[in-house]
Amino acid sequence: MNTLEGNRIAILFVLSVTVVAIVAIVVIGITLLVRKTLERRREYQRSRLHDFYAHKLNALLQADLEEASASTGERERLLVNLREEITRPSRYSKGVRRETLLDIMIDSARNLLGDSRSALERVFSDLGFVDEELRNLSSRHWWVRVKACRALSFMRPKVAVEPLITLLDDKDEDVRVEAAMALVDVAGVDALGPILKHLRFISPWMSLHLSKAILEIGLPAVQDLIDGLASDAPTVRSFCTEMLGSLGDVRAVAPLMIFARYAEAPLRCRALKALGVLGDDSSISLIMVNCSHEDEEVRRSAAGALGRFDTPLAVPFLRDLLLHDTVNVRLAAAEALARLGKAGRETLHELSVSADDLGRSIALQFQSEPDGMVLSL
Amino acid sequence: MIEFLLSIFGLLFYAYSVFVIFYFVAINLVYFGLLASSLAAVVRYKRRNLFTDYRVILQSEASPAISVLTPAYNESATIVGNVNSLLKLHYPTMEIVVVNDGSSDSTLEALIENFHLRKSARAYLPTIETSSVKAIYVSDEMPFSNLIVVDKENGGKADALNAAINVSRYPLFCTIDADSILEDDALLKSSKPFLEDEKVVAVGGIVRVANGCEFERGRVKTVRLPKKHVAIFQVTEYLRAFLTGRMGWSAMNGLLIVSGAFGLFRRDVVVACGGYKHDTVGEDMELVVRMHRYLRQNDVPYRIVFVPDPVCWTEVPESLSLLAKQRNRWHRGLLDTLLIHRSMWFNARYGVIGTLAGPYFVLFELFGPIIEGTGYLVVFISFLLGIAHLEILLLFFTVAVIYGVFFSVGAVLLEEVSFHRYPRPADLFRLMVHAVIENFGYRQLTVYWRIRAVWDYMKGVTAWGSMQRKGFAA
Numbered sequence: 001m002n003t004l005e006g007n008r009i010a011i012l013f014v015l016s017v018t019v020v021a022i023v024a025i026v027v028i029g030i031t032l033l034v035r036k037t038l039e040r041r042r043e044y045q046r047s048r049l050h051d052f053y054a055h056k057l058n059a060l061l062q063a064d065l066e067e068a069s070a071s072t073g074e075r076e077r078l079l080v081n082l083r084e085e086i087t088r089p090s091r092y093s094k095g096v097r098r099e100t101l102l103d104i105m106i107d108s109a110r111n112l113l114g115d116s117r118s119a120l121e122r123v124f125s126d127l128g129f130v131d132e133e134l135r136n137l138s139s140r141h142w143w144v145r146v147k148a149c150r151a152l153s154f155m156r157p158k159v160a161v162e163p164l165i166t167l168l169d170d171k172d173e174d175v176r177v178e179a180a181m182a183l184v185d186v187a188g189v190d191a192l193g194p195i196l197k198h199l200r201f202i203s204p205w206m207s208l209h210l211s212k213a214i215l216e217i218g219l220p221a222v223q224d225l226i227d228g229l230a231s232d233a234p235t236v237r238s239f240c241t242e243m244l245g246s247l248g249d250v251r252a253v254a255p256l257m258i259f260a261r262y263a264e265a266p267l268r269c270r271a272l273k274a275l276g277v278l279g280d281d282s283s284i285s286l287i288m289v290n291c292s293h294e295d296e297e298v299r300r301s302a303a304g305a306l307g308r309f310d311t312p313l314a315v316p317f318l319r320d321l322l323l324h325d326t327v328n329v330r331l332a333a334a335e336a337l338a339r340l341g342k343a344g345r346e347t348l349h350e351l352s353v354s355a356d357d358l359g360r361s362i363a364l365q366f367q368s369e370p371d372g373m374v375l376s377l
Numbered sequence: 378m379i380e381f382l383l384s385i386f387g388l389l390f391y392a393y394s395v396f397v398i399f400y401f402v403a404i405n406l407v408y409f410g411l412l413a414s415s416l417a418a419v420v421r422y423k424r425r426n427l428f429t430d431y432r433v434i435l436q437s438e439a440s441p442a443i444s445v446l447t448p449a450y451n452e453s454a455t456i457v458g459n460v461n462s463l464l465k466l467h468y469p470t471m472e473i474v475v476v477n478d479g480s481s482d483s484t485l486e487a488l489i490e491n492f493h494l495r496k497s498a499r500a501y502l503p504t505i506e507t508s509s510v511k512a513i514y515v516s517d518e519m520p521f522s523n524l525i526v527v528d529k530e531n532g533g534k535a536d537a538l539n540a541a542i543n544v545s546r547y548p549l550f551c552t553i554d555a556d557s558i559l560e561d562d563a564l565l566k567s568s569k570p571f572l573e574d575e576k577v578v579a580v581g582g583i584v585r586v587a588n589g590c591e592f593e594r595g596r597v598k599t600v601r602l603p604k605k606h607v608a609i610f611q612v613t614e615y616l617r618a619f620l621t622g623r624m625g626w627s628a629m630n631g632l633l634i635v636s637g638a639f640g641l642f643r644r645d646v647v648v649a650c651g652g653y654k655h656d657t658v659g660e661d662m663e664l665v666v667r668m669h670r671y672l673r674q675n676d677v678p679y680r681i682v683f684v685p686d687p688v689c690w691t692e693v694p695e696s697l698s699l700l701a702k703q704r705n706r707w708h709r710g711l712l713d714t715l716l717i718h719r720s721m722w723f724n725a726r727y728g729v730i731g732t733l734a735g736p737y738f739v740l741f742e743l744f745g746p747i748i749e750g751t752g753y754l755v756v757f758i759s760f761l762l763g764i765a766h767l768e769i770l771l772l773f774f775t776v777a778v779i780y781g782v783f784f785s786v787g788a789v790l791l792e793e794v795s796f797h798r799y800p801r802p803a804d805l806f807r808l809m810v811h812a813v814i815e816n817f818g819y820r821q822l823t824v825y826w827r828i829r830a831v832w833d834y835m836k837g838v839t840a841w842g843s844m845q846r847k848g849f850a851a
Contacts, residue, residue, distance in 0.1 A: 014772070018775065032793050032809070033805060035793065036793065036797070036802045036805050143427070173573070204572040207439065208440065
């Protein structure tokens, strides 16, 4: 018992911490249950309000379109009514009503085109949603800025262009991505120049987003991308190279050939791939030269690019790579040969007998299953 | 003489009780730190991904291609359904590599028949040594054109995965157990960290308990808690392990486990590390620890991360005997890995892994059950011998229970602030009730199983045990 008394303070300490833990457990438990119940109630309220607001919004958009021909004052009346609807006291909280209406409007924005879309954009502005999101762009919380960019990409107000350009230099990548995407939505092809000028780093994640937007813009984006090749930022140059290949405009061939001749290995690889996609005959000899580059990835890219040209001139280069190079380059060479038509297939046949073990095995496979391998490289 | 022995025992009891109290304080501080770190990380992750449009990955040709690897041994009853489920995964460029690891049933025949497979001359480089591969099968039919089946001599799960890695061609590979199912967007979500940060070499997703859920065509239709108590206890355990443990360690780049049931890896790094180790029952943890070791030793900047919302659903044991075997194997795997890489622990050269994560696993995950088990025993014996009073016995038990409850409820809290996959308040209530009652019997059982695993390991037991699956049919 003496030892027990000697440790009384320690035991009291442990007991008091235990009491705190019990209180914490009870508080957490009750909070979670209350939160869950409130959440379900909120969901229920939103579902109740949804159809009501959707109906009011449709009427407002209809009135807006009709007033383009004759002013009746109906639009203003409906707008005031809807504004009151989301601000006046009600048994549903103001936040729930506002969120529900905004969700309905954003859903509509995904589907509407033409005049109806323009009418919706006016409603976003008239109900104060645009001003609110513009204010949110300068929030100190990155997630609020992200959310505002996302919302503005649906609202498409021209006044958002400048603040969004400012956010291209934001310290948070998600904000930069969303700002760039919102800019493309708001300003279209005009946004591309500022985006490529301001961005200092394009991660693969941002690249996926931007490439989607650029592919939607299409050929009008080519000149901005060519200008982007002169960027100081390596990832921006690399991105522009890849996109120029994807867009397939011959104006890109000359600048890409400069990269394929002088650039460092990673950028040179991208330029070679892009040249392969573009398929301009003036680049063939340069691609062939790269088949003997010291970097494995460059040789691999060159082999892949050669496979895109329907010319027997490429066969000796690819044959040499399949016979003597590393496994990855051999695979790329075999795939390219399989793509080259008759001359390529004959070479594969010959190598499936005469090459070394690995070369034979690869040639044999591409000879029998050329399509099965295309995706893998 | 008896009085002398009792006084000696009293002294030992005193020393041991002081040690246990310090140990309890330390372990609970660590758990509290992990809980706080996880809470911050989950909130950050949730905010970061609230607006993520994963369709961008789906629609882009530039998304990293993934090989999905699944080893199968005597899975004839479920393999076709599981492969069908994998074929439906949403991802732009992927191949599915199923390895029939010398099954003695009709697993291979079922695959050949249902997916119209034929032998292929597919070329590959056997970079990692494995048991001999008998044949590779592919299908010419469009819906199955990205399915590759490798038929090989039996060599165990690690060997089968290594064969699949050899045959796979894509820069990332995902491992999934043949008895688990991935949610449709799991690959999209787990590939995102690789796109955001080029230093990422492996990503682990969350594994959730499928028992009790309703399924439709191999997909989870409605999420429900299991009916059996044993399975619900495991739900809280999984939440605690994944949302508290792995999320917390991931935030510190100290993740030592990427579950074998669902993980995404950079192929080149795994090949450079030598692939999965054959002679261990904890091959998933061992690989991740070896990756840490390799990358640290070569001064390669890297990250191994856990992402909490790509979900893999798995069926957990509902009988205590099967659960005992599973836990026994897991703990032997842990012990084996910690011993294999013992030079890393308490070694500053390995950064967070050597100074925090490794020591945590050694001191609290490995020795925790032994200290808790002996704590119960010593206090109880002391009480029987009259050295300790009832108050001490109750205090010890109460403290153990309350802290256990606190961290289980903490895990439920994390689940609720983040993904709240259990939509009904009734399920939440049941989860919390089980977070309390698991401490009265179930927890002590798991302590016993893990102590038994240490004993079995010392005896040289290497068995895997087996599990009878119900499958995920609708």
